[in-house]
Amino acid sequence: MYSLVESREAVNNWLERYGVRFGIYKNGTFREQLFPFDPIPRVITPEEWDYLEKGLSQRVRALNLFLADIYGEKNIIKNNIVPKSFIYASKGYLPQCEGIRPPHGVFAHIAGIDLVQARDGQWFVLEDNLRIPSGASYPLIARTITRKVSPETFSANHIEDNRNYPGLLRRTMDSMNVNGGLNVIFTPGRYNSAFFEHSYLAERTGSVLAFPGDLVVEDNHVYYQGIFHEKTLVGAIYRRVSDEYLDPMVFEPTSLLGVPNLMQAYAAGNVALLNSPGNGVADDKGLYYFVPRMVEYYLGEKAILQNAPTYLPYYEEDREYVLANTEKLVIKDVSEAGGYGVVFGRDLERDRLEKLKELIRTEPRRWIAQEVINFKDLETMDERGVVYRKADLRAFVLSSAEDTVVWKSGLTRFARQADSFVVNSSQGGGFKDTWVMRDHQSLPKSF
Amino acid sequence: MKQFSYRYESSIRFSTPVSAHSWLLRCMPRTEPFQLTQQCRMQVCVTFGDGTSLPVPVSHGRDGFGNALQTGHVAREHVCFSIISEGTVRQTPYRICGTAHGMYLEDTVLTQAGPEMESFARQHCRRMPVSCSLPHGAVLDRALSLCSAVHGHMSYVTGVTTVTTTARQAFLTGQGVCQDYAHVLIALLRSCGIPARYACGYLSGEGATHAWVEFFDEGVWRALDPTNDRLLNYGCIKVAHGRDSADCPVNRGVFTGTAAQQNTLVIKVEEV
Numbered sequence: 001m002y003s004l005v006e007s008r009e010a011v012n013n014w015l016e017r018y019g020v021r022f023g024i025y026k027n028g029t030f031r032e033q034l035f036p037f038d039p040i041p042r043v044i045t046p047e048e049w050d051y052l053e054k055g056l057s058q059r060v061r062a063l064n065l066f067l068a069d070i071y072g073e074k075n076i077i078k079n080n081i082v083p084k085s086f087i088y089a090s091k092g093y094l095p096q097c098e099g100i101r102p103p104h105g106v107f108a109h110i111a112g113i114d115l116v117q118a119r120d121g122q123w124f125v126l127e128d129n130l131r132i133p134s135g136a137s138y139p140l141i142a143r144t145i146t147r148k149v150s151p152e153t154f155s156a157n158h159i160e161d162n163r164n165y166p167g168l169l170r171r172t173m174d175s176m177n178v179n180g181g182l183n184v185i186f187t188p189g190r191y192n193s194a195f196f197e198h199s200y201l202a203e204r205t206g207s208v209l210a211f212p213g214d215l216v217v218e219d220n221h222v223y224y225q226g227i228f229h230e231k232t233l234v235g236a237i238y239r240r241v242s243d244e245y246l247d248p249m250v251f252e253p254t255s256l257l258g259v260p261n262l263m264q265a266y267a268a269g270n271v272a273l274l275n276s277p278g279n280g281v282a283d284d285k286g287l288y289y290f291v292p293r294m295v296e297y298y299l300g301e302k303a304i305l306q307n308a309p310t311y312l313p314y315y316e317e318d319r320e321y322v323l324a325n326t327e328k329l330v331i332k333d334v335s336e337a338g339g340y341g342v343v344f345g346r347d348l349e350r351d352r353l354e355k356l357k358e359l360i361r362t363e364p365r366r367w368i369a370q371e372v373i374n375f376k377d378l379e380t381m382d383e384r385g386v387v388y389r390k391a392d393l394r395a396f397v398l399s400s401a402e403d404t405v406v407w408k409s410g411l412t413r414f415a416r417q418a419d420s421f422v423v424n425s426s427q428g429g430g431f432k433d434t435w436v437m438r439d440h441q442s443l444p445k446s447f
Numbered sequence: 448m449k450q451f452s453y454r455y456e457s458s459i460r461f462s463t464p465v466s467a468h469s470w471l472l473r474c475m476p477r478t479e480p481f482q483l484t485q486q487c488r489m490q491v492c493v494t495f496g497d498g499t500s501l502p503v504p505v506s507h508g509r510d511g512f513g514n515a516l517q518t519g520h521v522a523r524e525h526v527c528f529s530i531i532s533e534g535t536v537r538q539t540p541y542r543i544c545g546t547a548h549g550m551y552l553e554d555t556v557l558t559q560a561g562p563e564m565e566s567f568a569r570q571h572c573r574r575m576p577v578s579c580s581l582p583h584g585a586v587l588d589r590a591l592s593l594c595s596a597v598h599g600h601m602s603y604v605t606g607v608t609t610v611t612t613t614a615r616q617a618f619l620t621g622q623g624v625c626q627d628y629a630h631v632l633i634a635l636l637r638s639c640g641i642p643a644r645y646a647c648g649y650l651s652g653e654g655a656t657h658a659w660v661e662f663f664d665e666g667v668w669r670a671l672d673p674t675n676d677r678l679l680n681y682g683c684i685k686v687a688h689g690r691d692s693a694d695c696p697v698n699r700g701v702f703t704g705t706a707a708q709q710n711t712l713v714i715k716v717e718e719v
Contacts, residue, residue, distance in 0.1 A: 077549070084549040095550050095690065098511035217469065218520045220506040249471040249518070249699050250510070260469030260701045261518045264508045 004150035008039045014145045023193035036430035042412040049436045053406045055305035060111045060397040065298040067107035092280020102276045104401040109274040111397040117376045124308040130279040134194035135411035158438040162409030166204035173236045175400040176272035181235030183207040217261040222271045236272040243277045285334040309371040313364040322369040329369040389414040410434040456713045458529035465704030466524045472517040473687045474532040487534030494527035514687040540680045541670045547642035547663040557691040560634040561615040568635040571596040586664040597632045598676035628673040629658040648686035651716035
């Protein structure tokens with residue numbers, strides 16, 4: 001264990017050699033940076049994991065049922081569990097997906113659920129990511145490297161092996177594949193922020209890495225065109241291109257990244273898309289408020305995992321509370337992602353605070369407000385030694401035709417500045433491995 | 448009951464050959480309670496550089512709004528792409544019994560009203576609380592008065608607007624074509640809490656595709672034509688509907704090549 005901590009630099013050098021990078025667009029320019037790795041893992045006990053696993057699987061099953069309902073019967077609206085304007089005004093709701101039932105009725109095949117742990121040990125879900133959540137490749141490759149650099153750490157501690165992620169992903173793709181054709185990972189290209197992940201997962205799952213222009217729809221089926229324009233039938237596409245650029249015939253007409261008429265092949269059941277288009281309606285920051293109710297509605301069970309205490313200014317009672325307590329809340333713009341559009345009331349100067357309140361009054365549907373959770377800080381190495389930093393956990397939940405499985409690991413992201421709560425890699429955070437322990441005998445002590 | 452024959456004929460001539468051409472069409476009449484399609488057929492042909500023409504395979508599907516779609520792909524280089532859709536439809540007066548999907552009350556980029564249009568709408572129809580039940584005919588009256596107001600406010604001018612012109616832009620300049628008239632009326636209706644959607648198709652006497660508005664009242668969708676200031680009954684061959692024009696283009700295509708395009712379009716609708 002200590003040998004692992006001492007080899008922080010070695011691990012980071014290996015990551016650099018493997019090209020483990022994260023791209024960032026800022027002020028119109030593209031810059032790639034290393035994703036700094038911290039050798040002290042987040043450690044999760046078997047009991048804690050058991051609780052998280054049950055809660056995550058339950059949550060994702062409910063979200064999948066919600067998506068099938070929204071693009072199908074709409075019973076949750078008819079029964080007044082969720083106000084219809086929250087659905088239809090959501091940017092993530094795509095009427096183009098109405099009536100499409102994806103293979104086996106699964107919409108969110110690869111879900112990334114962001115959680116934080118409070119000081120008292122209570123876990124809260126902060127966000128569901130059901131569109132194209134990235135990040136699984138980072139702890140995956142970090143584990144591979146740390147096992148090389150410090151093998152004794154892994155023989156002394158009974159840690160669940162997380163190197164089965166490509167196997168789980170492959171199993172999900174195979175179970176969705178509609179015709180025995182190719183499994184494809186469809187990337188927007190090397191300037192995408194998560195390109196490393198796309199290429200690594202393609203390699204590790206035995207999928208074909210396809211770039212824009214490699215896929216073509218003919219006779220309502222999708223084909224991969226090789227360099228000599230030979231065509232191979234495609235059965236499942238793990239696409240890392242976002243909905244609005246996926247098919248220029250149906251969505252953004254100027255998209256050069258998309259595959260023309262892909263949506264028609266998908267609607268006809270001639271190809272599986274992972275994840276399904278239109279999932280944004282379920283991971284919308286506004287809809288988040290309703291997820292525990294979805295669990296009760298669809299599964300008839302109490303939600304195991306809690307949301308962070310959230311207010312919807314859309315409801316008058318909540319709006320009054322939010323306007324009276326803006327200073328102590330986190331305000332989030334529901335249409336933004338990746339740590340953008342998140343404001344801490346206490347950081348705002350008076351006039352900006354007033355402006356924000358005015359916006360909350362005039363466009364209540366656009367905002368949610370949350371209590372600031374007192375995160376449990378995690379031990380993190382910096383040049384001077386161990387320091388404490390805010391961190392979250394992105395858990396990956398894979399849904400196949402048969403079951404919903406939680407990967408026994410996850411991406412732990414931490415803020416690099418002492419006072420920061422924002423851990424997103426697009427905002428310069430670092431990451432840690434996440435160890436799920438198999439038993440108690442080997443729980444590592446503090447550093 | 449009346450019967451109409453229609454013929455839609457469109458072609459795109461490319462100045463230099465294009466290839467890898469994917470296309471998506473909405474050129475077949477929708478089957479609706481007021482509109483029965485009979486012997487409708489369509490064909491897509493491409494012409495190659497040597498002058499030979501070939502029909503190409505067409506896949507049939509449906510979009511999220513229930514519109515019939517025709518799609519396909521031509522890999523080979525070609526210089527002309529042409530579509531013929533023809534047949535007869537039987538119509539009863541334009542009414543569609545059903546429900547109003549919640550999306551037809553929400554703004555889209557093309558149909559956002561803005562403050563000027565909201566006050567215009569208030570002038571011409573007092574805002575009604577969404578939940579209160581209205582005396583029979585009140586929604587119809589409001590819709591008709593808004594339709595006349597739009598017709599009076601706008602002048603029909605071609606060439607000043609494009610497919611990306613928003614309702615608000617068209618309203619502020621007061622000029623546009625049927626698509627702009629429809630967007631303006633949709634924005635006004637929705638701002639009054641009346642579900643409204645964009646509809647398009649073929650109209651007798653018109654040389655081009657026409658756009659109009661459907662609004663929902665007491666379990667029935669009816670059609671208003673703000674360009675001609677009237678409630679539609681017969682003679683509009685409905686092809687598609689959606690939240691706005693971006694949901695129902697007749698022809699969308701993507702190809703490889705830098706050719707200039709020359710379009711021709713002939714539409715004929717006749718009562719038989």
